[in-house]
Amino acid sequence: MALDARAFTAFESSAHDRIAGRYAKHFAPLTGLALGPLLDAARVAAGRRVLDVATGPGVAAAAALGRGAAVTGLDVSPGMVALAQQAHPGATFRVGDVVALPFPDGAFDAVLGNFALGHFPEPEAALVECVRVLVPGGVLAFSWWDRPERQRVQGLFREVIAELGLPPHPDVPQGHDTLRFSEPEAFARLLRGAGLGGVDVAAHRTTHALPDVEALWRAGMGGMAVTASAIAVQDAATQARARDVLARRAEVYRGPRGLDIPIAYFIGTGRKS
Template sequence: MFDAVVCAFGLGHFPQPELAVAECVRTLAPGGRIAFAWWDDPARQRIQGLFREAIAEIGVTLPKDVPQGHNVFRFSDSDEFLRLLRGAGLTAVAVTGHAASFFVPDTETLWRGGLGSLVLTGAVIRHQDHATQDLIRTAFERRAKVYKSAHGLTLPIAFKIGSGQRST
């Protein structure tokens, strides 16, 4: 049994989040604490937002061979996040929002980083032909210019931390 369990930005990747959280709670000692971090809505979490908006602008949809799961932004909604934690039997449940800035030297770095780390979004882009990828990239770069700063790009990011305690 553990006194604490922490999961940083994995929640949206679990195919069955309710089962995953229940399993994490099961491993907690009575009175143990748990915390999950997950991204806020893409309108406030601009790294994901820039990519998603560029894809939508071009009208690209998810390719059939990319696995489809639950809505990865479900827990960007505080009420859904709270419902998940309470549903796992936790007490003293809370969800708090946090905001910060992310600095990246240029759009090329952001583009490559996003393609390499945004699993579903990157897969959607990589499954397109080169002409469509170029259209997405042009839309992405135009949108990213809004965040140009003296240091490159300064992007707002936001995330939530949901926490709770196993009853004693």
Template sequence: MTNAEAYDRGFAQLSSHTVGPLLVRACAPRLLDVGCGTGVVTAAALALGAEVTAVDADPGMLELIARRHPYARVRQATLPELPFEDEQFDAIAGNFIINHVSDTAGALKELHRVLRPGGAIALTWWKSDEMTATSVFAEAIAAAGVPCELPARPFEDDPGRFTALLAAAGFAHAAVETMRWRHQVDLTSWWTNVVQTAGPRFAVIGRQPPDVVARIKDHYTRLAAPYACEGFPVCAYLAHATR
């Protein structure tokens, strides 16, 4: 299984909870799905009749989405630079991508540039201190005594700060909604998919010798067990605005 396939089985299912609300706020004939991943937003927008341009930095993700959704326009790009003309899109949807960019203000200005006047933008990001679905991995790594310096997060997830950044980038009517839900998943499958996806935060697990991986997994199993029935409690923010 490739990293993209593991992501699709794991994180993509977690992030799919916000797709409906995201597209309520930003779906129009010419839609940009920025940070498309394996295509949960693209698939839903295509089903609504939108003409979708799907953008991601990861070639594996783009290969998968192009194979699944031949009617989507697929481009490789990394915020804060997009290979599009000014005012090219009627709406922009970004599902859990803005928290990964290195320059939030620059990314918002670039998204403003490619959105037509009157167009809508909607962006989601995780509330970092209410992400049990992934924090159990960090806690398991620490409990196993494995040194792990997690990458710094330049993104500030405060809603007030984010609406100010949207306004500074030129957007109007900015607001942020809070969404909470339970992510119900088989705990063994969740472990497998997160570890195989790796990424900057949990790649350290795959670099360990088998006995250490087993020790981390034992701690994960213990920490995740209370959520086996009702699911992991998670929280995300949904920001929306117009140009």
């Protein structure tokens, strides 16, 4: 099914407006696990001009700011941008679409995207735009999730939806595959196709500690706008059943600290010639 890119972007914008506060509180700690490797891959350092696309609440932008970079964050969600600007006044944040970046050629030394790819309905066009605004020799570094069997927050929620037979949210445009770049070769082809050289896709694994199932529920429902929408649209009784299924499936990860959820992701990098 052909994807309506404009409709998908509009859904992403409105959905993230609604969940901005919950995302920052409950899901950003999960995306933050990749920040060190991501910024290292992009060679973020003092004085570097950095663009953080799909910045959300500005977590990666703030980390780059902490390294002394001059940082601009961009997101399609006005609610996320307002939240990021309030939380991180040292950076500049703008509302905008990654396929039409409002910056001149060669404006940045590095472009970051922390778990951004699945939010782009036109990833090839998005990457070309990101490369356009890089200086020659500039670095692009994007993180993205591994497969759900290894990235278990995503995996657990997908399994809950499958077990209960829940249909997609009727407002989510169909035809978008959020797992497309959860394969390293597909990720690498995307980077090379945008004209980048020295492409590398590195796998990373860690765990995310959560005190209980309620924290896991809040993280998933507050952070995965597309996936969790299949649950969020259900009535209260069905949502309660979904939470019970999640609790049962997550029990295998119980440890001394609560739940230790396996997390896996890739960081893809390339350099503009």
